[in-house]
Amino acid sequence: xxxxxxxxxxxxxxxxxxxxxxxxxxxxxxxxxxxxxxxxxxxxxxxxxxxxxxxxxxxxxxxxxxxxxxxxxxxxxxxxxxxxxxxxxxxxxxxxxxxxxxxxxxxxxxxxxxxxx
Amino acid sequence: xxxxxxxxxxxxxxxxxxxxxxxxxxxxxxxxxxxxxxxxxxxxxxxxxxxxxxxxxxxxxxxxxxxxxxxxxxxxxxxxxxxxxxxxxxxxxxxxxxxxxxxxxxxxxxxxxx
Numbered sequence: 387x388x389x390x391x392x393x394x395x396x397x398x399x400x401x402x403x404x405x406x407x408x409x410x411x412x413x414x415x416x417x418x419x420x421x422x423x424x425x426x427x428x429x430x431x432x433x434x435x436x437x438x439x440x441x442x443x444x445x446x447x448x449x450x451x452x453x454x455x456x457x458x459x460x461x462x463x464x465x466x467x468x469x470x471x472x473x474x475x476x477x478x479x480x481x482x483x484x485x486x487x488x489x490x491x492x493x494x495x496x497x498x499x500x501x502x503x
Numbered sequence: 504x505x506x507x508x509x510x511x512x513x514x515x516x517x518x519x520x521x522x523x524x525x526x527x528x529x530x531x532x533x534x535x536x537x538x539x540x541x542x543x544x545x546x547x548x549x550x551x552x553x554x555x556x557x558x559x560x561x562x563x564x565x566x567x568x569x570x571x572x573x574x575x576x577x578x579x580x581x582x583x584x585x586x587x588x589x590x591x592x593x594x595x596x597x598x599x600x601x602x603x604x605x606x607x608x609x610x611x612x613x614x615x616x617x
Binding site: 390395417419421423428429430431433436438477481483484488490491492493494495496 | 534545547548553561591602605606607610611613
């Protein structure tokens with residue numbers, strides 16, 4: 387079964403508008419972390435934001451914020467004031483387990499965001 | 504500059520040939536990972552390693568092999584047994600200090616069949 391589901395293969399947003407990229411996850415572990423990465427056309431993976439399962443507040447990093455709804459098992463990425471440089475693939479990923487240990491990230495299939503001038 | 508270096512950027516493989524993708528990091532990270540990405544797809548885990556001389560299979564290890572003789576280096580060999588090797592390969596590393604530590608990625612290697 388898919389652990390990370392990103393239902394939007396592609397999204398369009400007007401420059402300067404906000405956009406929400408959806409991510410739902412599946413785990414029975416009460417302790418987990420959620421990560422979002424950006425992949426421009428050049429291919430590198432850029433870490434954007436992290437949300438822990440026990441974090442009381444939604445994570446924010448500059449123009450990026452997480453709409454974390456634990457009961458619904460969703461961790462949607464919100465990008466405010468979109469810029470042309472935000473056009474890229476965006477991946478949601480999860481790490482399960484309490485310890486800092488070596489549980490690799492599991493990735494969703496991604497959402498391609500296109501920002502229109 | 505600290506980072507993860509993958510080489511080569513582009514690689515071509517002939518039928519029946521083994522090829523090795525290099526991954527070196529100078530971040531003093533304990534854990535290293537190899538992922539495969541097919542067009543329009545997410546990343547799938549091939550192998551990962553937490554310490555020198557130890558590594559674990561990921562979801563799609565068949566046809567691949569790795570070694571971890573040094574902390575800084577985690578080369579991936581794509582063997583002739585991997586019948587569909589054309590993909591984008593990403594190497595990553597992270598510390599094991601906190602569960603919030605993200606994986607940091609190299610710039611990737613694009614492998615194609617000749």
